Amino acid sequence: MRTLTDDTFTEGVRAGAVLVEFTASWCPPCRMIEPVLAELDRELDAVDFAKIDTDDNPRTARDLGVLGMPTLQLYRDGELVAQLVGARPKAQLMAWLEPHL
Structure with missing residues (x-):
C-alpha cells in the first residue's frame, strides 16, 4: 500500500483504479481495517491501494470533504467513482468494489 501526501495525491490517483484510505493514527476503526486492505491489496491486481x-x-x-475515518475513496483515472465511510469486513468491501472493477 502506497502512502500519499497533500503534494502527491492528485498524481497518485491519476492512472487506473486507485483505492485511497483516509486514515489517522488515533483512529481505532482505521487500525481494524488496515489488515483487510493489505489482504485485498495482495489479492486484487486491478486496484492500486x-x-x-x-x-x-x-x-x-x-478539499474533498472527508470528515470521518476511515473513508475509502475509489478513483478511476483521476475521477472519484465511489466512496465508503467506516470500517467494513472483507466481504462487504469486495461487494462494494466489484461493480467498479
Whole structure:
C-alpha cells in the first residue's frame, strides 16, 4: 500500500483504479481495517491501494470533504467513482468494489 501526501495525491490517483484510505493514527476503526486492505491489496491486481494520513495531510481531506475515518475513496483515472465511510469486513468491501472493477 502506497502512502500519499497533500503534494502527491492528485498524481497518485491519476492512472487506473486507485483505492485511497483516509486514515489517522488515533483512529481505532482505521487500525481494524488496515489488515483487510493489505489482504485485498495482495489479492486484487486491478486496484492500486494507497493511504493518506489526514492529520499529516489535512488539505486533501478538507478539499474533498472527508470528515470521518476511515473513508475509502475509489478513483478511476483521476475521477472519484465511489466512496465508503467506516470500517467494513472483507466481504462487504469486495461487494462494494466489484461493480467498479
